[in-house]
Amino acid sequence: MKNAYLAGAVAAVLVAGVAGADVKQGVDAWSRGDYKAAVDIWRPLAAAGDADAQFNLGQAFKLGRGVPANLPTATEWFRKAAAQGHSQAIDNYGLALFQDGKKTEALPWLEKSVARGERRAQLVLGTMLFNADGVPRDWVRAYALVTRSSQQDLPQASQTLAQMDQFIPEAQRQQGLTLARKYEADARALAMRLPPTTPGGTVANAAPPRITAPSPAASSPYPAPSARTSPAPATAVRTSPAPARPTTTVATPPATSAPERAAAASGPWRIQLGAFRDAGNARTLWGQVGSRTGGSPAYVQGGGVTRLQATGFASRAAAQQACAKSKVSCVVVAP
Template identity: 45%
Template sequence: MADRNVSVFAKVASTLALFALAAPLGATVRDGVDAWSRGDYAAAVAEWQGPAEAGDPDAMFNMGQAYRLGRGVPTDMARAEELYRSAARAGHVQAADTYGLMLFQDGRREEALPYVQAAAMRGDPRAQYLIGIAHFNGDLVERDWERAYALLTLANGAGLPQAGPAIEEMDGFIPLEQRQSAAGLARQIELEAEQVRSAQLAAADLSGPTTATETVAPTPRPSVAQSPSIAAARNAVEQAREATGMEDPAVAGASFARPETPPAPAPVPPPPAPRPAAANGPWRVQLGAFGVPGNGERLWSRVSSRPEIAGRERLFLSRGRVTVVQAGGYASQADAQSACTALKRGGFDCLVTRD
């Protein structure tokens, strides 16, 4: 028993010694961040090199940033990737996110997937965009249009520029019911991401200020409409790099291939229908649910003059990050269903609901 106690005390003493060594390293890393903030990149790198070699996650991430940006050291993407990987394995979340995006951009998508999925779970809009596109195409992950629409809606709400055009494309494929369900799923994903971030913050060492967070200005993203395949998207990324000389892990070259969907039937002219005598009933015809409100405006302009809709109340309802478009004022469920049936014959999607 005495020997066992000695062994335990020896381990405790060893651990305390490691903490004693770690404290000045943290201070050194912070000094490097101060130098970086002043624009003295060489001094920052000099402060970080020793702690990075000793395995400090913040220092390794900061050195990765320096090598990626070419600040204080020559640009070396291979060395940057190595440092991000080491910091990620040591538990540095931002390094893990950056490492995953770099792998994805480099075409190593299977290797990148766990990192990108983890970043998406934390609410990173770039990762949400990539995983959303993957779910839409059924590429690397299962095809799930509802989750795809929810993730793209969140990325678009966060201001990611390429998410809006992607949602506009999705609006042409994903059925109304799935888009409407995606509103609730988006909120659920958002709440789960907040919980994940809170748990990580509670468990993390208070070393945030020791991390250099400067990022590269984003390069122009290829248009979704111009990216029918992985190869085409990646070519557009390469052209953007050559034009700007910048490197951005967020440009991942994700495909937005159109799924194999049978062509929609040609619109059939609607039969004449009587103008409603009153438009104050409780029943409604729901015309769409859109992550981009402008798509709802365009749909209303197309259908508002049809006899099934003319004279009805125009309703644009917010459902989280999704805008629901409805025509209101139908006196009975049968009236609303009749209008919806006629709209479907004309090539428009719809469903009947009540206020």
């Protein structure tokens, strides 16, 4: 009887300990790598309706930490937290719906994220608007949103923006840049009105889900760009994925003949090798690959980014050949 009484008392203390825990204690456990303890703390809080705990539990199921990975369960927890206005949950829920092909359902959540300036949502909605993918085509707004995403250092956005440059007329691009400035001001004003978040309330957001941003030419009446890129898969918990940088040395191709160089120098065609928020990165890339193209460098400013281009190619074929020689992701720019 005495042993049974002691066992019951210990159990009561353990239950009280979990019940009395708060979300931050779970975050602390998560930070230590004790994912199961974190999940055990968050689960009853999430069931009771705590939005932070719901978001964190969704992260645990998405990443498979402390529990088996289960994307549908993760999405359901994100939905519950998003319904309560949890900003990060809104971001993840909208992106999860998009990835699941539920674009109509995703749209209102993506719009909420875009209003706050969330860069992944800007890229996704921008490409949807460009391609008329579940929404009416709007190239001006598409360019504005992808510009804002690129300005926030999302590498996939800079790559997509370079592709859009091939198809959107200059007048619409300029309108898009004007709209992008308005979006930036609106996002700053909204951030000033939002209440501050509680430190340690949520787990740091994981790297962006695998968003294969639709190629800008996917639903365009124009030819497809000469190169396509896809974001790297998420491999770590991080808020801002670092831009990929060349890590291998490629042998320099044989030098072109004098007549070939003369033809290239006088041609109107260009190739675009990348778009960078930091102009120094554009110059660094030129130093690494520029000699392989046979062209001359041009640093085109616009939308808060510097586009690295090689100029002076006589024809589309010559430009495509230069792209191939560069050994980096590259698109041809028509005169």
